[in-house]
Amino acid sequence: MTRFFPAFSLALFFLGGLAQAQLTIRVEPVKSTLVAHESMKLVVQIRNFSGQDLTLDAPGQREWLTFSVRTSARPLVTSTYSGEVFRPQVLGAGRTIQKTVDLKALYDVGDFGSYWVTAHVWYPPTREYLNSNQVMMNVVNAQVYAERTVGVPPGRPGAGEPRAYQVMLFKHLDETEIYVRVKAARTQRVYATYSLGPVVMIKPPQVAIDRDSKLHLLYMGGPGLWLYSKVDVDGRFLGREFYKDQGVPLPKLATDSAGFVRVDGGRLYDPANPEGSEQAELAEVNPGYRRLSDRPGFLNQSNGNPTPPAGRGNMQDLFEEYRDSDSLFNE
Secondary structure (H helix, E strand, C coil): CCCHHHHHHHHHHHHHHHHHHHEEEEEEECCCEEECCCCCEEEEEEEECCCCCEEECCCCCCCCEEEEEECCCCCCCCECCCCCCCCCEEECCCCEEEEEEEHHHCECCCCCEEEEEEEEEEECCCCEEEEEEEEEEEEECCEEEEEEEEECCCCCCCCCCEEEEEEEEEECCCCEEEEEEEEECCCCCEEEEEEEEEEECCCCCEEEECCCCCEEEEEEEECCEEEEEEECCCCCEEEEEEEECCCCCCCEEEECCCCCEEEECCEEECCCCHHHHHHHHHHHHCCCCCCCCCCCHHHCEECCEECCCCCCCCHHHHHHHHHCCCCCEEC
16 A cells, blocks of 8 residues: 555546646736725636537536635635626637636725735546635735715615715836726725726826716826716716816816716717817818818708718727626636
C-alpha cells in the first residue's frame, strides 16, 4: 500500500492536469479598482478542447460555475445567494462561451480592501471542478462631492422615506470619474452605486433636484462637451443628453417655479451623429442653408407620406450596462 498510494496520487495529478488542458477557464475583471458598493463584474471565458460536446451541469444542488472569493481577513467570503444561478447548457467541441458575472449579487463583497477571485467549472468527464487563474480586485472609497436628501414621492414604494443622493469623485492617475450613489438615509441601505464616466473638473459639476425628487447632474465630459444625466430615488439611471457650449454663457441647470429642471445655454449634441448636430447649428444661423448633398424635400417621401426626421438617438443605450445591473450575468 505504501507504494500504491504515491503512484495513485501521481495518476490523479496527471489526470487533473489533462482535464485542465481540455477545458480552459480564464477570468478577467471588468474593472480592477472599484468604488464601494459598485457592481463587481468579472468576465469568465470557458473553452472546450476535449473533442466532445460537454453538458455544463453539476450533480445535486451544486452549481456548475462557482467562485472562491477571499480577502486578507477572510479566507473564504460567504455567498449571499441561494437557488440556481447558472442554468445547464451545452458547450460544443472546440467552442467557447463567455459570461459576465456580477460577484456583488452573489457574495458579500461590500467592504473596502482587496479581493482574490478564482472561478471553478464542473468538468463532467472526470467529475471534478477545474480552476481558472486568480485575479485581484480592489474596493476603495471615493470623495463625496455633493449630497442631497429627498423624500420618496407619493405613489411609490416607501413613499415619504428619506433617500440620500451622493455625487462622488474618484481620481485615477490620468482621469477623474464621477459616481452616483443612492441610499436610504436612515438605514444606510445602498440601492445603487455606479460611474457616469470621466469628468473634467475645469468647471464644477452642477447638481439639482426636481419636483419628483429626481437627481439632475450637469458636468463637463471633455473640452466644450457637457453631459446631462438624471437618476431616480431607486437608483435607476434615467438617461443622459450631450450639450456643446457656444461660448458665454456656458450650459447650466435651471429650476423653474414649478420645480422642473432644465439646461439653459449650449446646444444639444448627438455624438452618434456629430455631422447632423453641426448642420442643425448652421441651419439655425442661416435658415436657407443647405448642403449640396441634401435632397429636395419632395424626394424624401414614400407613398405620399413624408419620411419622419431622424431623432437624436437613444442616449440611454450608452448606459445599458447600468440599467441591466440587476442581472447576475450576461452572455
